[in-house]
Amino acid sequence: MAKFARIFIVPKHRLWLNILISLLTFGAMVVSAAWYSIHSSVETMEMEMVEAEEHFAELRQRLTDTFAIVERDVTATPCSAPFMAQLRRVAFLPDGLSEFLYAPRGKVECSTASHRFEQAIDFGKPDIVRTYGRLWVNRDLGVLGLDGERGTIVLRGNIAVVVPISAARFSKPDWLDVEGVIRADTGQWWHRGGDEGIYEQVKAGGEHWLLSGMLSNFSCGPLGLHCVAVRINLPALISSQRPLIDAVVVMMAVLSLFLTREFDKMMQRYWSFESRLRRSLDANSVMCVYQPLMSLEHNEIVGCEVLARWRDIDGSTVYPDRFLPLIEQEAATLKFTELVARRACDELSRMLPAGRRLQVNFNIFPCDLDHKKLLAVYAGFLAQPERFDVVLEIIESEEIPPNAQHEIEMLRAAGVKTFIDDFGSGYSTMQSLAALSVDGVKLDRSFAMAADDTMMGRMLHHAVEMIHATGRVMVIEGVETQERLRLLRKMKTQIDLVQGYYISHPLPIACFIDYLEARAVEPVQPRRRKKPAVVAA
Numbered sequence: 240m241a242k243f244a245r246i247f248i249v250p251k252h253r254l255w256l257n258i259l260i261s262l263l264t265f266g267a268m269v270v271s272a273a274w275y276s277i278h279s280s281v282e283t284m285e286m287e288m289v290e291a292e293e294h295f296a297e298l299r300q301r302l303t304d305t306f307a308i309v310e311r312d313v314t315a316t317p318c319s320a321p322f323m324a325q326l327r328r329v330a331f332l333p334d335g336l337s338e339f340l341y342a343p344r345g346k347v348e349c350s351t352a353s354h355r356f357e358q359a360i361d362f363g364k365p366d367i368v369r370t371y372g373r374l375w376v377n378r379d380l381g382v383l384g385l386d387g388e389r390g391t392i393v394l395r396g397n398i399a400v401v402v403p404i405s406a407a408r409f410s411k412p413d414w415l416d417v418e419g420v421i422r423a424d425t426g427q428w429w430h431r432g433g434d435e436g437i438y439e440q441v442k443a444g445g446e447h448w449l450l451s452g453m454l455s456n457f458s459c460g461p462l463g464l465h466c467v468a469v470r471i472n473l474p475a476l477i478s479s480q481r482p483l484i485d486a487v488v489v490m491m492a493v494l495s496l497f498l499t500r501e502f503d504k505m506m507q508r509y510w511s512f513e514s515r516l517r518r519s520l521d522a523n524s525v526m527c528v529y530q531p532l533m534s535l536e537h538n539e540i541v542g543c544e545v546l547a548r549w550r551d552i553d554g555s556t557v558y559p560d561r562f563l564p565l566i567e568q569e570a571a572t573l574k575f576t577e578l579v580a581r582r583a584c585d586e587l588s589r590m591l592p593a594g595r596r597l598q599v600n601f602n603i604f605p606c607d608l609d610h611k612k613l614l615a616v617y618a619g620f621l622a623q624p625e626r627f628d629v630v631l632e633i634i635e636s637e638e639i640p641p642n643a644q645h646e647i648e649m650l651r652a653a654g655v656k657t658f659i660d661d662f663g664s665g666y667s668t669m670q671s672l673a674a675l676s677v678d679g680v681k682l683d684r685s686f687a688m689a690a691d692d693t694m695m696g697r698m699l700h701h702a703v704e705m706i707h708a709t710g711r712v713m714v715i716e717g718v719e720t721q722e723r724l725r726l727l728r729k730m731k732t733q734i735d736l737v738q739g740y741y742i743s744h745p746l747p748i749a750c751f752i753d754y755l756e757a758r759a760v761e762p763v764q765p766r767r768r769k770k771p772a773v774v775a776a
């Protein structure tokens with residue numbers, strides 16, 4: 240899941256994902272469009288094949304009708320003048336068949352074009368013998384006086400009809416190859432019309448496996464005499480549709496980019512940091528680290544500040560500066576505080592060695608000082624008063640609500656202390672310090688972190704003096720160096736607790752417990768100090 244989520248979260252992966260999606264959608268559209276156009280071309284091909292078959296069936300019918308008319312109307316003595324006149328009358332019928340022969344036993348004695356031949360013309364053995372008639376296929380008709388013409392001679396009884404090559408011509412789209420053939424029972428075949436060579440190629444197969452015989456077909460009429468082979472000529476089909484194909488490809492490219500953008504927007508909405516946090520802010524994703532608090536006087540670790548981290552769904556750790564504003568925006572502050580408290584209570588209760596007492600500082604949002612629910616949030620710690628002292632640091636994210644004082648007193652009555660956090664920055668001003676009877680003040684880390692020769696560095700002494708004047712417990716955080724710790728020690732003003740990277744970075748629970756044991760700290764004795772004064776605003 241974490242790996243899967245990273246695809247949508249990491250910008251570099253997202254770019255590749257978008258490229259992949261647009262290629263896939265474009266590819267899918269191209270394949271579907273190609274499939275659709277091949278299918279409709281195949282339908283056209285099948286229709287053309289049926290039409291070609293019908294053409295041969297029609298030709299056969301014309302022949303059958305012609306033979307019937309000849310039998311009925313041509314009654315004169317064969318090859319006599321009246322016979323020829325009767326034959327010519329039939330030849331003038333508008334069915335395209337105009338050349339008739341009188342050919343008993345296959346020997347032509349006279350014809351409508353050449354009248355009587357001095358010597359009967361013998362075409363020899365017929366190519367095809369059927370009950371339908373005897374056929375001499377694609378013969379040179381020059382001997383019959385039809386110079387330069389070829390045609391098929393069909394003999395039934397003593398009368399033969401010449402079917403010219405032109406009688407088997409098909410009309411068809413340019414991108415379709417059609418060939419009509421006539422076949423003997425022996426399997427021998429002759430070209431009858433259309434594009435020569437198609438029949439052989441179609442019979443040989445050899446189409447691409449992907450199209451598996453889709454682009455060609457072959458069919459024979461009911462007598463098996465005439466067969467039609469059809470084949471889609473792909474290059475011709477593509478070039479005949481070129482402008483349309485170009486337009487469709489451009490349209491598909493635009494559409495795939497549009498779809499990819501919409502998909503990306505949807506994914507961004509779904510996988511945005513805000514949505515991820517909203518979806519998975521729960522007991523499993525909220526983690527705690529513990530930063531030791533050291534008593535400056537005794538050089539002992541007396542407590543820790545619980546700092547929250549959020550584990551993103553891709554497994555990465557997110558720091559508070561990123562998620563806290565969102566939690567406030569989503570009005571999920573109390574839920575979040577509760578998750579942190581529950582996690583810390585679970586970890587510390589399990590891991591802290593028996594007999595060890597610890598001050599546990601939590602950060603709380605000012606707005607939650609209005610809910611009267613904080614005692615319930617820390618109930619787990621309050622149930623173990625011999626092990627834990629709870630301190631709530633009011634963070635400086637927003638203004639402190641007017642009735643916070645009441646809540647602070649309620650907390651104090653239950654043994655929970657409150658500190659003002661990050662004093663000297665944001666909303667935590669002298670005014671809020673004066674207005675609230677908090678137990679302690681934590682000076683903003685920017686003072687201790689600042690170099691001596693900077694304004695903040697010089698102000699450190701004054702800030703310490705000022706907090707001291709209020710009589711509150713004083714915590715200095717942001718102690719990053721030994722020199723700074725030494726300087727704080729040398730100050731005449733009493734500083735109670737120090738915190739910072741020089742002492743320790745925030746640690747996961749196991750490391751924190753190891754750290755405590757390594758420092759072999761004795762249980763801390765509570766120190767006497769004067770009660771914090773409640774200063775009226």
Ligand SMILES: Nc1nc2c(ncn2[C@@H]2O[C@@H]3COP(=O)(O)O[C@H]4[C@@H](O)[C@H](n5cnc6c(=O)[nH]c(N)nc65)O[C@@H]4COP(=O)(O)O[C@H]3[C@H]2O)c(=O)[nH]1
Pocket residue numbers: 530545546547548558559560563576579601602603604632634635660661684688716717718719738739740741745
């Ligand atoms: N440069 C430097 N930094 C130091 C040093 N010592 C400590 N820090 C950092 O200073 C921050 C101290 O916490 P904070 O002032 O309460 O400031 C906290 C606090 O206002 C807020 N926060 C953290 N956890 C929680 C929480 O559970 N609830 C609420 N409401 N706020 C939290 O987020 C802020 C930032 O927390 P983190 O990022 O953990 O950052 C921590 C800590 O890692 C040092 O010597 N040098």
